Amino acid sequence: MFKNIKNYFNQLITFIEDDWLLFEERLSIIEIKKGDYLLKEGQTCKMVSFIEKGLVRLSCTIDYKDVTTGFATENEYISDYESFLLQQPGKYNIQAIEDCTFINISYLDLQYLYKQKLVFSDAGRKISENLVIIISHTLTALLTQTPEERYLELVQIKSPLLQRVPQYMLASYLRITPEHLSRIRKKISGN
Amino acid sequence: MFKNIKNYFNQLITFIEDDWLLFEERLSIIEIKKGDYLLKEGQTCKMVSFIEKGLVRLSCTIDYKDVTTGFATENEYISDYESFLLQQPGKYNIQAIEDCTFINISYLDLQYLYKQKLVFSDAGRKISENLVIIISHTLTALLTQTPEERYLELVQIKSPLLQRVPQYMLASYLRITPEHLSRIRKKISGN
């Protein structure tokens, strides 16, 4: 069951067998169906979820409209990090675009582990650092690219994702209307 | 000399006197003049810099144009985190908008400290977590607000900063042209 999450951690850090045991007994598993929510805005995010299977989107409501701000899929983490880290009510929804299986660790269990051994604090630091890299890159892309360029990069880097996400959600993520995305796609495909 | 940086850390974590000694002997001080660069794109960012005095901007070059992506001032950190964390050449410049004094810690010294004591790894984790919160918030703002709304928030939250930054840099940061910012300001001030 924990093969994927173990692989993920092995890329970051060296756990000995004993660390794994301590870690695994803190994990919980949740399954939800397509369309269902793992987290709704206004709730305090209690856990970080490793995606064992499926695809989710991160969204929030702006001017009564639902805006997709990110996607995450197999072997990635998802959480409302701001809400999770501050343990305050957050602004984000996490919704399953496909049936999903999550492996979760709660805030309290994580704090417990951080205090137990340096290796856990190190792992937490590295995961945070990775997040900084990922979010920084997203931010830079948004600051420096046009919608068309962002779409092209998405096609290049996350092509498999495009097949699994409805276009209107992609448009929302790219910060353009579905109509405009449709025009960009037409233009790219060669008028 | 290290009063400000100590205050900053005391908000995050409890260092004992011994920790401070270990920490302080790893710090270095750099001063640069207005207009000069602490880091230029293409270089690998070797350190994280606490701003003791002054004001800097983070920028990168897009289509031969210089784009401001962030500001940082007294009692904040600045770095090209992506370049720093990966120890790879980066895309960002750090330029002094005013004469600056930085207190720096190098990548290698930081790795050394992380191995010494849990408290340093914990501090590093918390700083990364703070960064995640800050960058996430910036990202969300960019995803969900119009240029005018972003300007108004900037006025509210970082009013002192506005006095110190030329308007064309602000415009670049808001992702609009200086002309457009000028029009927004005119409109807000009451036609």
Place this chain on the structure above:
DNA sequence: GATTTCTATTGATAAATGTTAATATCCTTT
């Protein structure tokens, strides 16, 4: 203090993107 350079504003026009509405396509469900 005059000159020069950089910065900010304004107006006219162009380009990009959004809005609305109609139609077409695809997917479910029956």
Place this chain on the structure above:
DNA sequence: AAAGGATATTAACATTTATCAATAGAAATC
């Protein structure tokens, strides 16, 4: 297979924002 609902495309038009050009204002340099 038909019906219904969701999603995607297309067109006409509106709005936002950028571009270009000219001018005004501010700040640095001599």
